[in-house]
Amino acid sequence: PKPQDFRLSETEREDILHEISQYPEARAASIEALKIAQRRLGWVPDAAIAEVATLLGVSTAELDGVATFYNLIYRQPVGRHVITICDSVACYLTGYEATRDALIETLGIQPGQTTADGRFTLLPICCLGACDHGPVLMIGEDTHLDVTPDTVPAMLEAYE
Ligand code: FES
Structure with missing residues (x-):
């Protein structure tokens, strides 16, 4: 339908x-x-x-x-897992750009887009309230702290 x-x-x-x-x-x-x-x-x-x-x-x-x-309600089609990455100042200073770029490269999409297989959507978001553990992102309702380019691939593997 x-x-x-x-x-x-x-x-x-x-x-x-x-x-x-x-x-x-x-x-x-x-x-x-x-x-x-x-x-x-x-x-x-x-x-x-x-x-x-x-x-x-x-x-x-x-x-x-x-x-x-509300961050967990979506008004447009999204993938099975929505990655929301904090782009506010504390995370920016602790390596947001490198982590975002690792996600862009690994997923092959830009922020705001969904992978062709419908597995992930990548969205920027403002402060998630865990500023002393930047870079911070969420996958669905799971919070991931201190996410570096090195930890991105293993982190994504847990989400089918
Ligand atoms: Fe990223 Fe607060 S600035 S969690």
Whole structure:
């Protein structure tokens, strides 16, 4: 099915309603609801934003704002594993550029792109809050500290 034909499944809808029931206000469940909407495709198309916004009783613009702000929700197709590399100042000073270049070379993609096999997407991100262990990156929900060009290949191997 095309992204514009996306519809929540019965289970996804029930899971979202369950999350909403955990909070005094429905909109407080926004992030959990978006994570459920993202389970099947790995990203959240416009049609899903509209459906989830209706369940939460918020506008699509508000929910889109939440989705865009939150690092682990994607509004465009991404690979199976999303690598987010910190390009803020502390990591910049400890070797961000060399680590980024090693990723670019190993993966054969530029930041913002996805590998042809759909395995990885590479995205820059601002400070991940582990500044004394730069360069820092995340792969999915895993944080990797002190990532140097030498440690990049072995690190990637763990993600199929
Ligand atoms: Fe990279 Fe803070 S500057 S984690």
